[in-house]
Amino acid sequence: MLKAIVTVMLKKGIFDPQGRAVQNGLESVGFENIKGVRVGKQLEIDLAMDDLESANDLVHKMCDKMLANPVVESYSFVIKEV
Amino acid sequence: MLKAIVTVMLKKGIFDPQGRAVQNGLESVGFENIKGVRVGKQLEIDLAMDDLESANDLVHKMCDKMLANPVVESYSFVIKEV
Numbered sequence: 001m002l003k004a005i006v007t008v009m010l011k012k013g014i015f016d017p018q019g020r021a022v023q024n025g026l027e028s029v030g031f032e033n034i035k036g037v038r039v040g041k042q043l044e045i046d047l048a049m050d051d052l053e054s055a056n057d058l059v060h061k062m063c064d065k066m067l068a069n070p071v072v073e074s075y076s077f078v079i080k081e082v
Numbered sequence: 083m084l085k086a087i088v089t090v091m092l093k094k095g096i097f098d099p100q101g102r103a104v105q106n107g108l109e110s111v112g113f114e115n116i117k118g119v120r121v122g123k124q125l126e127i128d129l130a131m132d133d134l135e136s137a138n139d140l141v142h143k144m145c146d147k148m149l150a151n152p153v154v155e156s157y158s159f160v161i162k163e164v
Binding site: 009025029033034036037038039040042043046049058061067 | 083091101107108111113115117118119120121122123124125126127128129130131140143144147148149
């Protein structure tokens with residue numbers, strides 16, 4: 001079995017209000033030295049398949065079609081055997 | 083400067099409705115061989131500091147105090163120089 005770990009983040013330059021809110025929250029409870037925070041998603045997808053290459057193709061399609069919005073988000077993933 | 087990459091996921095055994103919704107969505111558009119999906123957060127935190135050890139302590143405190151809910155979530159992070 002394979003597990004794909006997909007990370008979806010807003011592209012650089014796209015304003016990230018959630019990250020800004022987290023930064024404000026951290027600062028409001030006293031944390032210092034924070035230059036910036038960006039928040040994205042991590043998806044762990046268990047796949048009932050064994051071929052790394054076809055899993056790679058499949059996860060690319062999933063990201064392009066549903067998991068990431070290509071206008072404002074970029075994605076990356078790794079696939080590992082479990 | 084250092085960048086902390088923090089991953090926050092629901093603990094194993096905690097029902098993840100968002101992951102279930104993503105799995106249903108993927109299946110509804112025709113993707114097969116999906117055994118399960120879990121969705122978490124990834125936070126990228128830019129830190130204006132250079133000492134890895136104190137950054138490590140700081141990020142642990144951030145996670146314990148604000149970024150993760152220890153009742154239902156677990157976190158992990160890596161810190162790299164940028």
